[in-house]
Amino acid sequence: MNDSFLETRQVIKRYANHTALDGVSITVPEGQVFGLLGPNGAGKTTLIRIINRITAPDAGEVWFDGRLSRPEDIYSIGYLPEERGLYKKMKVGEQAIYLAQLKGLSRQESKKRLTDWFERFEIMPWWNKKLEELSKGMQQKVQFVITVLHRPRLLIFDEPFSGFDPVNAELLKREILKLKDEGHTIIFSTHNMASVEEICDHIALINHSKVVLQGAVTDIRSRYKSNQYELTMQSSKPLQNSDAFEIVSSEVQDEQTVNYKLRKLTSISNSKLLSLVGAQGEICKFTECIPSMNDIFIRTVEGKI
Amino acid sequence: MNKTWIIIQREFINRVSKKSFILLTILMPFIFAALIFVPLWLSTVKGGDQKQVAVIDATMKYLPQFKDDESWHFVGVPQMEASFRSDSTQFDAVVEIKADLAEHPEAVTIYSRKEVPNSLSRLVSETLDEQVRQDKLLHYDIPQLPSIMQDVNRKLNIRTVKWGEDGSESESNAGAAMAAGMVLTLLIYMFVMSYGGMVMQSVMEEKTNRIVEVIVSSVKPFQLMIGKIIGIGLVGVAQLAIWAVLIIVLLAVAGGISGSSPELMGGASGLLATLQGLNLAKMGGLFVLNFIGGYLVYASIFAAIGAAINGQEDSQQFMMPIVLLLIFALYAGIYSSDNPDGPLAIWCSMIPFTSPIVMMVRLPFDVPVWETMLSVVILYVAAFGMIWIAGKIYRVGILMYGKKPSFKEMIRWITYK
Numbered sequence: 001m002n003d004s005f006l007e008t009r010q011v012i013k014r015y016a017n018h019t020a021l022d023g024v025s026i027t028v029p030e031g032q033v034f035g036l037l038g039p040n041g042a043g044k045t046t047l048i049r050i051i052n053r054i055t056a057p058d059a060g061e062v063w064f065d066g067r068l069s070r071p072e073d074i075y076s077i078g079y080l081p082e083e084r085g086l087y088k089k090m091k092v093g094e095q096a097i098y099l100a101q102l103k104g105l106s107r108q109e110s111k112k113r114l115t116d117w118f119e120r121f122e123i124m125p126w127w128n129k130k131l132e133e134l135s136k137g138m139q140q141k142v143q144f145v146i147t148v149l150h151r152p153r154l155l156i157f158d159e160p161f162s163g164f165d166p167v168n169a170e171l172l173k174r175e176i177l178k179l180k181d182e183g184h185t186i187i188f189s190t191h192n193m194a195s196v197e198e199i200c201d202h203i204a205l206i207n208h209s210k211v212v213l214q215g216a217v218t219d220i221r222s223r224y225k226s227n228q229y230e231l232t233m234q235s236s237k238p239l240q241n242s243d244a245f246e247i248v249s250s251e252v253q254d255e256q257t258v259n260y261k262l263r264k265l266t267s268i269s270n271s272k273l274l275s276l277v278g279a280q281g282e283i284c285k286f287t288e289c290i291p292s293m294n295d296i297f298i299r300t301v302e303g304k305i
Numbered sequence: 306m307n308k309t310w311i312i313i314q315r316e317f318i319n320r321v322s323k324k325s326f327i328l329l330t331i332l333m334p335f336i337f338a339a340l341i342f343v344p345l346w347l348s349t350v351k352g353g354d355q356k357q358v359a360v361i362d363a364t365m366k367y368l369p370q371f372k373d374d375e376s377w378h379f380v381g382v383p384q385m386e387a388s389f390r391s392d393s394t395q396f397d398a399v400v401e402i403k404a405d406l407a408e409h410p411e412a413v414t415i416y417s418r419k420e421v422p423n424s425l426s427r428l429v430s431e432t433l434d435e436q437v438r439q440d441k442l443l444h445y446d447i448p449q450l451p452s453i454m455q456d457v458n459r460k461l462n463i464r465t466v467k468w469g470e471d472g473s474e475s476e477s478n479a480g481a482a483m484a485a486g487m488v489l490t491l492l493i494y495m496f497v498m499s500y501g502g503m504v505m506q507s508v509m510e511e512k513t514n515r516i517v518e519v520i521v522s523s524v525k526p527f528q529l530m531i532g533k534i535i536g537i538g539l540v541g542v543a544q545l546a547i548w549a550v551l552i553i554v555l556l557a558v559a560g561g562i563s564g565s566s567p568e569l570m571g572g573a574s575g576l577l578a579t580l581q582g583l584n585l586a587k588m589g590g591l592f593v594l595n596f597i598g599g600y601l602v603y604a605s606i607f608a609a610i611g612a613a614i615n616g617q618e619d620s621q622q623f624m625m626p627i628v629l630l631l632i633f634a635l636y637a638g639i640y641s642s643d644n645p646d647g648p649l650a651i652w653c654s655m656i657p658f659t660s661p662i663v664m665m666v667r668l669p670f671d672v673p674v675w676e677t678m679l680s681v682v683i684l685y686v687a688a689f690g691m692i693w694i695a696g697k698i699y700r701v702g703i704l705m706y707g708k709k710p711s712f713k714e715m716i717r718w719i720t721y722k
Contacts, residue, residue, distance in 0.1 A: 016717065052522040054704065079522040085515030090319070101311050102523035146519075
């Protein structure tokens with residue numbers, strides 16, 4: 001496995017009135033799901049277009065598989081844009097084969113693979129339908145199949161879940177994780193933080209044209225830990241502050257049971273803290289508050305404004 | 306396989322397999338043939354039966370002069386009868402001549418229960434005029450009058466001869482040359498308009514559909530644009546070729562069927578004969594060159610516009626100048642046919658935006674070789690220049706959504722990296 005399958009180095013892209021990307025460097029490890037996060041207008045789509053070689057950066061480099069990105073690398077990339085679109089009047093099967101041919105597959109090969117996918121999704125009857133005859137969700141499914149048909153080493157999904165109902169979103173999530181298991185590297189651009197926690201291994205958060213946060217999801221979340229704990233205790237008398245922790249808030253649930261929020265004051269381990277608290281009563285629940293990606297996202301974005 | 310080729314194939318096959326295309330392509334030659342043959346045919350068919358005209362000639366001098374034609378049959382009757390006024394009469398009109406017209410010019414009247422047809426009154430007046438003229442001349446008692454008359458009446462016969470460069474003489478036929486030039490000009494105009502418009506529609510569709518983002522992640526925007534321009538252009542060429550073949554077959558078939566009708570054959574073969582008089586190989590070759598060059602210039606402009614705008618509503622503002630330019634070219638072409646060597650004709654056949662249309666009008670009038678060559682060279686240089694510029698605008702435009710760009714912004718796009 002390659003720790004930097006795809007890398008952008010100090011990429012700068014300026015448009016007439018604004019800078020879309022200002023020295024953006026990200027590193028995407030091979031075989032992982034990499035979340036590209038950021039508020040609207042942060043520059044995610046521009047970065048994706050540069051990786052796709054749709055536009056060229058004004059400065060900086062893109063490295064692909066350990067060397068400078070080359071024009072033919074686009075055949076190793078599958079791209080599902082945020083704004084979906086296919087030919088409305090063209091038959092589904094026909095246009096899937098056409099787009100696969102543009103990605104370098106032969107006609108026969110793309111037909112074979114498409115048949116496999118359509119049979120797996122049980123959508124063979126759609127083959128000879130015009131796209132406009134399908135519902136929006138069905139169109140999304142077709143477009144997903146088209147994106148992965150040429151089995152690219154790198155897949156880029158821009159907001160893949162938008163427009164899917166929960167059942168199909170779940171199906172899509174399974175497919176994405178399956179693609180990861182098969183060794184594909186996936187860049188996943190989204191605002192949906194819940195899906196980031198479920199799917200992504202690494203993330204980069206872009207705000208105002210710059211990368212403001214980057215790393216493995218678990219690292220980042222522990223980096224943002226605030227040493228807070230939630231505790232539910234059964235005891236005849238209330239919990240007392242100590243040198244090791246303080247009570248931030250408390251809430252009586254019934255006569256004996258109280259919910260507390262604690263902050264750890266020293267660098268003792270969680271087990272040690274647990275035993276200190278446990279000395280004062282019976283513990284029903286003890287959880288460390290690890291911030292959600294959503295909290296981190298909002299905190300980072302708002303903090304930097 | 307080359308990606309541009311795949312795009313050309315899709316653009317081509319997708320269009321020629323459409324029902325509307327097949328229908329139009331097959332029906333058009335029949336409509337063309339109908340346009341040529343129906344008037345020819347109509348002119349050989351006379352309306353209905355001959356109509357009876359009673360002639361009451363008190364002098365008995367004029368009656369023999371009335372010659373029947375396809376529409377009118379003249380019958381001498383001794384006197385006016387009341388029954389001529391009723392519906393039961395066999396006569397449609399009555400010509401009454403009461404006295405010698407040389408002395409009493411007003412002594413003739415045509416009666417009819419309906420409006421007197423123009424053709425009848427003209428026929429009657431021509432017949433009588435001629436007779437009256439001769440009668441009057443006879444009054445002067447000029448010796449050898451008949452031979453003098455014969456001499457005077459001889460018709461002129463003007464030949465039009467064109468001098469070639471080598472001093473040779475050939476029959477010139479300005480009418481047919483002009484007609485051929487105009488037909489080819491109109492063809493180029495129509496094709497540039499409709500197929501150029503098709504390029505714009507197609508680019509706009511891909512942009513508003515957002516499929517363009519998927520495609521340009523596989524091929525270069527320039528490949529997509531050029532593939533589209535070539536693919537659609539080939540549809541036009543195919544349509545033209547099918548029409549040409551069908552029209553020739555139709556002419557042959559029609560010629561075979563109407564072999565018994567000499568007038569019809571005369572019309573068709575006359576048309577072919579005058580066409581042969583023109584330098585067909587040269588005209589054909591230059592037509593194809595101008596056709597392709599003109600299409601490339603305008604199709605690339607249309608592609609750039611289609612890429613820059615965000616929808617049908619915006620298209621009007623950008624289409625307007627292009628359409629005006631094309632219409633100007635067409636009018637310049639029409640006026641050039643009156644004065645094929647005038648300054649308007651010469652300049653407009655050099656400017657690449659008008660030259661494909663104007664040059665076709667001038668060609669039958671033997672334009673100097675260097676002018677034709679220069680015009681074609683300028684046209685192709687301009688075509689490749691336009692494609693290059695359009696490629697730049699297209700590349701930026703297809704990914705720009707939202708606000709409608711100004712011409713100034715579009716020009717700035719050309720300089721983008």
